[in-house]
Amino acid sequence: MNAQGPLTIALIIATPGTGWGGMETHTADLANALSTRGHTVHVLAHSHYNERFASSVYFHPLPVQLGRHNPWLHYLLRRLLRSIHPDIVHAQGNKAASLISSVRHLNSATVGTLHGTKRSHKGFERLNGVIGVSRDITDTVTHANARLIHNGLPPVETSGAKNPEAPIFEIPAERPLLLAAGRLEPVKQFDRLIRAWVRADCGGSLVILGDGSQRAQLATLIHELDVSDHVLLPGHEFHMKPWLQAASACVISSSREGFPYIMVEALMAGCPVLSTPVSGVGEFLPEQGIAASDSIEDLTTLIRTNLSNPKELTDSQRGSFLRAREQLSLEAMVSKTEAFYRDLLASTSTAR
Numbered sequence: 001m002n003a004q005g006p007l008t009i010a011l012i013i014a015t016p017g018t019g020w021g022g023m024e025t026h027t028a029d030l031a032n033a034l035s036t037r038g039h040t041v042h043v044l045a046h047s048h049y050n051e052r053f054a055s056s057v058y059f060h061p062l063p064v065q066l067g068r069h070n071p072w073l074h075y076l077l078r079r080l081l082r083s084i085h086p087d088i089v090h091a092q093g094n095k096a097a098s099l100i101s102s103v104r105h106l107n108s109a110t111v112g113t114l115h116g117t118k119r120s121h122k123g124f125e126r127l128n129g130v131i132g133v134s135r136d137i138t139d140t141v142t143h144a145n146a147r148l149i150h151n152g153l154p155p156v157e158t159s160g161a162k163n164p165e166a167p168i169f170e171i172p173a174e175r176p177l178l179l180a181a182g183r184l185e186p187v188k189q190f191d192r193l194i195r196a197w198v199r200a201d202c203g204g205s206l207v208i209l210g211d212g213s214q215r216a217q218l219a220t221l222i223h224e225l226d227v228s229d230h231v232l233l234p235g236h237e238f239h240m241k242p243w244l245q246a247a248s249a250c251v252i253s254s255s256r257e258g259f260p261y262i263m264v265e266a267l268m269a270g271c272p273v274l275s276t277p278v279s280g281v282g283e284f285l286p287e288q289g290i291a292a293s294d295s296i297e298d299l300t301t302l303i304r305t306n307l308s309n310p311k312e313l314t315d316s317q318r319g320s321f322l323r324a325r326e327q328l329s330l331e332a333m334v335s336k337t338e339a340f341y342r343d344l345l346a347s348t349s350t351a352r
Helices: 022-036 047-052 071-084 094-101 190-200 215-224 241-246 261-268 296-307 310-316 318-327 330-351
Strands: 008-013 040-045 058-061 088-092 109-114 129-132 146-148 177-181 205-209 231-235 249-252 273-275
Touching: 008 022, 008 071, 008 094, 022 040, 022 047, 022 088, 022 261, 022 330, 040 047, 040 071, 047 058, 071 094, 088 094, 088 330, 094 109, 109 330, 129 330, 177 190, 177 241, 190 205, 190 215, 190 231, 190 296, 215 231, 241 261, 249 261, 249 296, 261 273, 261 318, 273 296, 296 310, 310 318
Parallel strands: 008 040, 008 088, 040 058, 088 109, 109 129, 129 146, 177 205, 177 249, 205 231, 249 273
Antiparallel strands: none
8 A cells, every 4th residue: 555655545435427526526526636646546427427537537437327236336446446455445425334244355455535414424434444425413412533624625816816607597687596406306305495486575586597397396486386477497507606606505404414515606606505403514614504493494594684684694604715725725625635545554553
């Protein structure tokens, strides 16, 4: 094992290739950045994710849509890892951790990242180390070698830099503009958000960017509430920065999160964030920016109270913007992860 020079790193994502969310974004950012630092990086994931990674990253398609106990999946995984001979095997999420922990006689240091709150962390118990993306998550881990490493993003362009790429969809002119973004899935509770926004009666527009299985259901709800002119579902937006710069606030309505990427993006762009009390938000948002619960009533109160004075809301989160830029950079995330890799290599080498 190479504990000092460039490392050979295998990153594993076990999501089925049907969507692209925070965990997948995290893995792509980490893989690409590690590669630019001179490490040899391999990614094992569903074939649909191939084009998300830099050409310098070695991508290996793996049929991770199969069940975590599928013998063919286990065989392919073992064969790939034995051909790669990685110094570090890094599992992203519970299923990947479970798969890695079942590989016998793996001569590598193993680590897994917990991206969300789960009832069981059993898949991580046999790994050499565990990373939690928020303090709330890390505090639930009983593993003896757990470390907090927040998600990070590239720095926001300075005012003198060229304009960001134009968004795919037209940004509404009405204000206030309340922005949400994410997969249109039940965990995001966009149905509750729509009802809360209507009840708050703040004027302006609510825009929910993303795609997913609940698109038709949410569109029906918008039609039934007769707010089609003011609640928009444009689709997935690749260029978020112009939206975040235009928005009066970004809102998170989820029932659970690990450490919301959209919060990091918004704060880095100087956009205030309103959120249900999910994991990680309490570390960076002031109390008045967090709802008492994820109920429609508390979401309504959160929106109405804060959008009544958008300037005051922005002023209340200027400290959050500064902390995000200092602590939630991609550079910080990659440096801390790289340091943890080397610590794990040193400790596992000593143990052997």
